[in-house]
Amino acid sequence: MEDRKAARQRRLAESKRQIILDAAREAFAEDGLEKASLRAIATKAGYTPAALYFHFSSKEAIYAELLRTSLHSLGESVAAAVDGADTAEARFRAAGMGFFGYYAANPSELDLGFYLFRGGMKPAGLDRDTDRELNAALEGALMPLAAAARDMGAGEEAAGLSMVNIFAHATGLLLLLHTGRIRMFGASAEALMAQYVEQQVAVLRAG
The missing domain is CATH 1.10.10.60 (Homeodomain-like)
Structure with a gap:
């Protein structure tokens, strides 16, 4: 003891x-x-x-630890959003909006996340294992989307593509939201995200 x-x-x-x-x-x-x-x-x-x-050991090690904590919180947030959803479609919607909502409410976490969004920063000194670990954590936070898509009848490739589509669309809207550019279009980033999630649900439903 x-x-x-x-x-x-x-x-x-x-x-x-x-x-x-x-x-x-x-x-x-x-x-x-x-x-x-x-x-x-x-x-x-x-x-x-x-x-x-x-x-x-380095500045990059500090950054990696911040990312680790951030991605853990993201994963918990998405999982909490999905918890209680009683159909595959509801889980897909909850996961997509949960991912978007976490970064919409936490812009500083989005700044940290952009290390991963732009494919890594190997020249800055992150080792390959850490790079792989952090990217796996991001993918893990998104996995409820793919799981829900599979439960809706999608194959592995289609389920993975739906996850990537949601991720890419959310990232673009979050950039518009946090830079204020969304105001140029008189639009709501959250409403546009919800609309896109519904479009993806329709695509998966159609098979």
Whole structure:
């Protein structure tokens, strides 16, 4: 059993890690991953740059940890949206709108997610295993769409394509929403997303 001193040290280390992650999120939001520096993150956290290495091996490792947490929250949000839906069509609708709704309500998470949306940032130093892990987490959050499509009678290829279609359409609308460009068209991003989800349901229903 963990003694009190070890437990206190563990809690302190966890607290310091969280302070660093919060500071990094702020730095990345201000400057992006490429321009944000370890020095800037350390300054915001109240530590020296050298102190950060006790908790993270690099700036990219910090970014990966933020993404891991973000994608876990996304997956939980989509799963919660699907929970209780009593038909395959209802699950498909709930998953599509749950994915869109999570990023519509959390624009900073969308900024983090764009690492994955643009296909990875290998030149920035993320190793192949981490890159694969994070992309798998994103795919996992979207899997309720494919599962619902299969339950509606779609084959593996059609189910996967419907998942990709929802993902691509949601991403485009989210960009329009969070950049304010949607106002140019006098439209509602949420309404357009719901309309597209219904179109995909109709395609799957038609077989």
